[in-house]
Amino acid sequence: MNLNRRQLLTRTVGVSLAGLFGVQSRAFATPEAVAEAVKSFSGDSEPGSGRIKLTTPEIAENGNSVPIGVSVDSPMSDDDYVTQVVIYADGNPNPDVITFNFTPASGEATASTRMRLAKTQNVVAVAKMSDGSVFTDTRNIKVTIGGCGG
Amino acid sequence: MASKPRVKVPKSASAGDIITIKTLLSHTMESGIRKDKDGNVIPRKIINKFVCEFNGAVVFSCDIDPAIAANPYLEFKAKVTESGTFKFMWTDDDGTVFETEKDISVS
């Protein structure tokens, strides 16, 4: 019998991994903190959507190592390129994750890495172009906890 | 035990190609908020910076926070127009810099 993924998600997910970073008492970042960070990164520009694509799993089997990737549509020429992409997470102890700094020699504004997620939360990517314009994308990642501690 | 950084760069490419580069470093990325058995905070010790240069010019770099997983993995692109050497540098919180190089021949 096959079960669709969505169904599964809603039935089996939802246990938080507060212990992952080793602390229960510490406050987590909030969506407000991330919004604040995005605002200060964006400066005078209003973040637009499109052009930037954040790729994440829908569901992470283990919050300790979650693959994420980002890709921005840009000619990456000397006078029109992506300068930076910043990644934030709104449910980790600290919202900062990583900043990718690109150059025209990057050829393509594409990068991926693996991150820690303390619990189910939103991951936000913000790209800044050489002309100062800003684009953003958000993904929700569900973090599950396993049944066998071994 | 640290092992040398792993880097994957194609050996050759045509001028103008956009190549994929993969890097993996063995590192615990201690976040600075975990506690040991006695309840003491384990000091933060992470790779906080990564730089990739080609023939001396920066192609791509990252500023890294404790939310990056242990054994940091990075994959990115570079446009190559001439033969030369990629240099990769990871900077630890304690100031140590791990370095490695890879040559590519471009025709």
Place this chain on the structure above:
Amino acid sequence: MKKHVQQLGVAIGVIGLSFASTSIVAEPVDDKLIIDDEIEMISRAKAPEGHPLPEVISGWHYRTPETRAIETDTFQNPGMLGVEQGEEIWNTVEGSEGKSCASCHDDAATSMKGVGAAYPKWDEDSSKPINIEGRINKCRVENMGAEAYKFDKGGQKPLTAYIKHQSLGMPVELDLSQGEMQSWWDQGKETYYKRTGQLNLSCASCHEQNNGKYIRADHLSQGNVNGFPTYRLKQNKLISLHNRFRGCIRDTRAEFPAAFSDTLMGLEVYTTWRGTGLSVETPAVRQ
């Protein structure tokens, strides 16, 4: 069967684990494990004679697409950092005899090819089965004048991973006709089916009767051992087989036997046999 499942649900509920309602079963994914676009792995095989299940399936098939993808690329697989460390140790002189593993065994790619696929083997000297960890220690003590590694310490995990990795893709096949291997298999089987702990669970309760179900969010596999030491995302490091055994036993709140004890060696012989025909995946990547 149904009754059994319900009992298990109740039992596990006691410690806060539960199988997702019995209707939730997801088949192991239909996908092909090919490493580096080159090595076609046998991740499903017809079960050996006497096996309770018709087909043996690698734990790889039960993981999410992202976890599966990491294993298909030896570059991305962080377990390979351990393998590389193992290679360094292989070539490092240690002990009073001034020898390294390579002094006697030369290139592991040749001398160790297929070795990991056939362990545990019978060891005449101790009249017991010996696993790769044990064989490494034997060579360190008898051939190098070096100290035996303690469980999971020193170079034990990386060297074991390095040796097993030389058999990547080769099917697991034990020779149970050696010495008294068969009686250790029998003993391991007994352990496998013995219900223990407050929850009264056996390995078979989870990995035989309930594989394919979800326990919390973990998709239960057959508990095969062909990928050990495995790189676990949870700990972000290589995890040895006996550590995994102990973890699974601990979860049932049973008293747990020591690593390399007779009980766990029997279990290693038996569980390795249960995965007969599957490719060695070391270092496999698991959640």
